[in-house]
Amino acid sequence: EDKVVQSPLSLVVHEGDTVTLNCSYEVTNFRSLLWYKQEKKAPTFLFMLTSSGIEKKSGRLSSILDKKELFSILNITATQTGDSAIYLCAVDDMNRDDKIIFGKGTRLHILP
Amino acid sequence: GAGVSQSPSNKVTEKGKDVELRCDPISGHTALYWYRQRLGQGLEFLIYFQGNSAPDKSGLPSDRFSAERTGESVSTLTIQRTQQEDSAVYLCASSPRTGNQPQHFGDGTRLSIL
8 A cells, every 4th residue: 555654743043043853655657756835825835856865955045855765855954933834744645646645744843 | 727726625414415515627638536534534535537437337336326427527426314323524636647746636526414
């Protein structure tokens, strides 16, 4: 059965800390892995990863994919209170008629 | 429109009533997805449309749930004879096509069944 597992499920750190969020997956025919940030309402797109070892960066956020070990990490450096959100990992499986499988998310809370 | 629009934003109804949730995708997006998110949980896939057809309905929790899409645009998710366990946020997303395209999400409909 396809699955996407995120860890930790929740994390509380102080402003300025660096955090690493994990996403492991098992899918039949991997196409891509996506990270989203969900604050109050709509998840917003962060990164899409298709190739191993190529880091994607956007400001203080970065992400990398390991297709051999079947996982991805999302790093946030110098965290700010505005980074508090649920971070969702999703995987696109070509064999599943493009059903995007989401993990349960990591709830990140940044203390001022 | 500029983004995915969902209505109503909030819906409170009594157990046993039918509800209809609406999603207006980004213009030109052929793929449309419905998800359910229970409090503190991740996104549970319900159904997706490619154009007006739904290749995968396997995520629909029961036969009380149905969805349709017309004109490769608006979609409605209907829940009949609502139960308390249907209480959740129902999110809609669209993308230019299926596969390798990030989805753009609406703000969701928060459904509360009394």
